[in-house]
Structures are given as structure tokens and as C-alpha cells.
Amino acid sequence: MAKRVLAFVDDIYEDLELWYPKLRLEEAGVEMHLAGLELRVFKGKHGYPARADLLMAQARSEDFQGLMIPGGFMPDKLRREARVLGLTREFFEQGKPVAFICHGGWIPISAGILRGRRATGSLGIKDDLVNAGATWMDEAVVVDGNLISSRTPADLPRFAQALASAIQDR
Numbered sequence: 564m565a566k567r568v569l570a571f572v573d574d575i576y577e578d579l580e581l582w583y584p585k586l587r588l589e590e591a592g593v594e595m596h597l598a599g600l601e602l603r604v605f606k607g608k609h610g611y612p613a614r615a616d617l618l619m620a621q622a623r624s625e626d627f628q629g630l631m632i633p634g635g636f637m638p639d640k641l642r643r644e645a646r647v648l649g650l651t652r653e654f655f656e657q658g659k660p661v662a663f664i665c666h667g668g669w670i671p672i673s674a675g676i677l678r679g680r681r682a683t684g685s686l687g688i689k690d691d692l693v694n695a696g697a698t699w700m701d702e703a704v705v706v707d708g709n710l711i712s713s714r715t716p717a718d719l720p721r722f723a724q725a726l727a728s729a730i731q732d733r
Contacts, residue, residue, distance in 0.1 A: 577635035634665025
């Protein structure tokens with residue numbers, strides 16, 4: 564049976580931070596599904612389209628081996644959605660990989676899962692991560708238990724590799 568990873572999508576996601584790990588995971592045989600608040604095409608920060616194939620309301624953490632949260636401005640919108648925060652907590656509490664990059668950390672911050680954990684993200688959310696109780700690490704990828712975090716698109720090779728490895732180990 565194929566491994567499955569869920570990724571959140573909405574308008575103004577960071578194009579590379581969704582597509583690079585999505586394609587790398589698919590190359591490794593992982594099934595990727597994009598969950599949105601609506602079943603439609605969303606446009607990235609740079610205009611690249613991504614079609615949600617699953618409604619957020621119908622997404623079940625039990626059906627996936629991990630969660631990936633790209634950055635951009637999308638996380639600031641989605642962090643206000645109770646279903647998004649609930650799903651994020653479920654993945655975390657089930658010990659499944661929760662991977663976030665750049666501004667994607669806003670969702671785990673609002674989900675309340677970072678206290679006492681090591682994490683990284685865009686320098687722009689460093690204070691938010693620290694205020695949420697995380698220990699800020701200025702590293703390309705930080706793995707702390709089932710949390711995987713990276714700073715920027717420049718870190719995507721290490722981020723995708725860490726996520727792929729965590730999913731294959733499940």
C-alpha cells in the first residue's frame with residue numbers, strides 16, 4: 564500500500580515550498596493529496612496553480628502517514644480555521660510527521676504543538692515560534708521527534724529529504 568501525505572493549499576501559498584517536496588515525494592512513491600477549504604484551483608504567490616483534491620472538512624489524519632505545510636501567506640489565512648488546527652494537532656498527537664517550512668510554522672504555532680520543541684522557519688516568524696514556546700534553531704532543517712521544519716526555499720532539498728525519510732520509516 565502506498566504511503567500518503569496530506570498538504571494544505573489555499574491562495575498565495577509559496578509555489579516552490581509546495582511543489583518541490585510534493586514532486587520529490589511522488590518520485591519516491593508517496594501519494595500526495597492537497598486539502599483546501601474548497602475543491603478548486605488555488606494560485607501560488609508566483610501564480611502557479613494547485614488544485615485541491617480533498618476538502619479540508621473531509622480530510623482524516625488516519626488516512627495519511629504525514630502532513631506537509633508550505634509557507635507563503637496561505638498559513639496566515641488557514642491558521643484561523645478550526646479544522647486546519649484540529650488536523651495539525653491530530654497528526655502531531657498520532658506521532659506522524661508534521662513538516663512545515665518558512666511561514667508554514669504559523670499553523671503549528673496556532674495549533675499549540677511547539678512548546679518545548681526545537682523548530683525553525685522564516686526569520687520573519689522567529690519571534691512567533693519563540694513566543695509559542697519553541698527553541699529557535701537557525702538551521703536548514705530541524706527534526707525534533709515528529710516535527711520537521713525548514714527556513715526558506717533555499718533549504719528545500721534538505722527539507723524534502725527529511726520528510727521523505729520520515730514517511731518511508733512509517
